[in-house]
Each structure stands twice: as structure tokens, then as C-alpha cells.
Amino acid sequence: MIRTLYMNEQNELHRCNSPEEIQTEIKWMWVDFESATSEEMRLLRTYFNFHPISIEDATSVNQRPKFKEYDYYLFFVFQAIDLKSMKPEEIDVFINNDYIVTFHKENAEEVDKAWRNLQNSTLKAKHSTHDIMYSILDATVDNYFPFVYELEEKVFSFEDRHSVNISTEELIEETFDLREDLLMIRRTVNPMKDLVYRVLEGRLVNLSKKQRILLHHINDHLVRQVEMIESSREMTADIRDNYISLNSFKMNNIMKILTIYSVIFMPLTLIVGIYGMNFDIMPELHWNFGYLAVWLVMIFITIGMIIYFKKKHWF
Structure with a gap:
């Protein structure tokens, strides 16, 4: 499925299906590919003339968060987290001043949220393609918090398990399962933090004052999430060691x-x-x-x- 938003010269926001349908002069456009067919993906090569390597990165799976500069556009890879399965999902972004192209194989709530916010905004004319991308990035990072909070709550709940009639083996197994979840989300959050830092400190992207403030806000959220994850990992390690020591003490x-x-x-x-x-x-x-x-x-x-x-x- 393809959907397109574009801003014309009169600062009016319009929607159509394919960018090939646009018949007027525009300031910028946003083309979103979701579960695209082979015929729809053809536009990446024919209409936009993207580099084959960036197309390959977008259409393949399990790419780490990154960004790369090409001749006339930048290519970004974000990692969102599925709200149901807690599995990482890739969101690819091709961007320059004239367009932003988002590509994802599953429905992405972060992209939908940015899409709705743009349509409902009273300041559509002041938006740029980079503002849209940072809006998607902000929504992506904010959606990490429910998972981080949930895992942290599970860690804290272990303190109340001593009074529950449950075997040490079950508690050890639950601890290892929890550490596996923490490792999974850590593999998502840490690369995203590095990506945001590279954008902030690099010279490839010209950031406005507003965009820099937003990126610092996103970076602060990522730093907080990383600290919460590392703290939870340390606590689970202590819990695991304590239960192993307790079990060894009983055996002795x-x-x-x-x-x-x-x-x-x-x-x-x-x-x-x-x-x-x-x-x-x-x-x-x-x-x-x-x-x-x-x-x-x-x-x-x-x-x-x-x-x-x-x-x-x-x-």
C-alpha cells in the first residue's frame, strides 16, 4: 500500500495514492510504503532513483539503526518495537528537502501517529520533511517507554516473590527470561541512541534550532531508557546470584x-x-x-x- 501527502505552492496539504498522480508544483511530499508489493517497490528505483544499496537495505530485514549519506538524499534506519509481540520492527526513511519516503513491512503506529499529527496540525506550512522524520523518531523512542517500564516493574516484583510458594528453579528461570527480554530491548535502544548522537554531533544534517532541541529531547529519553535497562540488568544479575547463593547455601x-x-x-x-x-x-x-x-x-x-x-x- 502506498499513500502520499504533499504540500503545494499555496501551502495546502493534499493527499493521493501514488506520487505519480501529482500534477502540480509542490514544496515537498511524504510517500509512505506499507507492506508494499513488488510493483509498488518499483517506484523506489524508477521514480525516486534511489541507490540500489539503500533499496536493498530497506527491503531486507533486521538492519541495525543507522544513517548513510548518498548523492542527493540521506537514508535512515529506525527500529520500532511491536506493541504486541515486543519484537523490533524496521522503519526505513529516505529524505532530502523535497521529499521524505518511509518504508516499513508492517503497520507502524509511529508513522501513523506522525501522519495524523501532520494532517491535524494548524501549522502545516511550517513543516519540513526533516520535521516529519524527527516526529517519527520521537514517536518511535516514546514507544520504548511502556516496554522499559514493564520490564522494570517485573524486576521490582521479584522483591515480593520471597513470600510466594515458588521454587528456586522457577525463579531462576523467570530471571533468565527477563534478562533475555532486557537484552532484546537493549539491542534496539542502544543503537538508536548512537544514531541520534551521530545526527546531533555530525555535520551531514543541517539542524534548525527547533530540530536540535527536539533531538536533544529524544536523546535525553534514550539516555534515560538505557540507564533504566542497565539498572534492571544489574538487578536481575544480583537476583540471580542471590538465588544461586541461597540454593548453594541450602545444599551445603x-x-x-x-x-x-x-x-x-x-x-x-x-x-x-x-x-x-x-x-x-x-x-x-x-x-x-x-x-x-x-x-x-x-x-x-x-x-x-x-x-x-x-x-x-x-x-
């Missing part, structure tokens, strides 16, 4: 108790083994008080070892 206690039981029964087993031998000449076997004496010796050894272990604070 169990092993210590079993070892103490084993040590106590070792001399008793020796005594029983000795008097269980089938020799004919064993004087103690014919002694009237032999059975009682063996019991007393074993009880004395058991009590003595328990007292010794207590004094050593082994349990």
Missing part, C-alpha cells in the same frame, strides 16, 4: 547434616561389623552383659560426637 547445609549423620554412624557401623563376624572364639559373645555393654558404648560414642560437633559449631 543438607550436605553438612548428611555428613554429620554419616560420621556418627561410622564407628557404630564398625562396632556392629566387628561383632557380626562369624568366628567361634569371641569372648564378648558369651558374656552375659555383652549386649548391654555394646549398646552403652555406642550410645556414649554418639552423644560424645554430638557434643563435640556442637562445641565446634558445626551445626
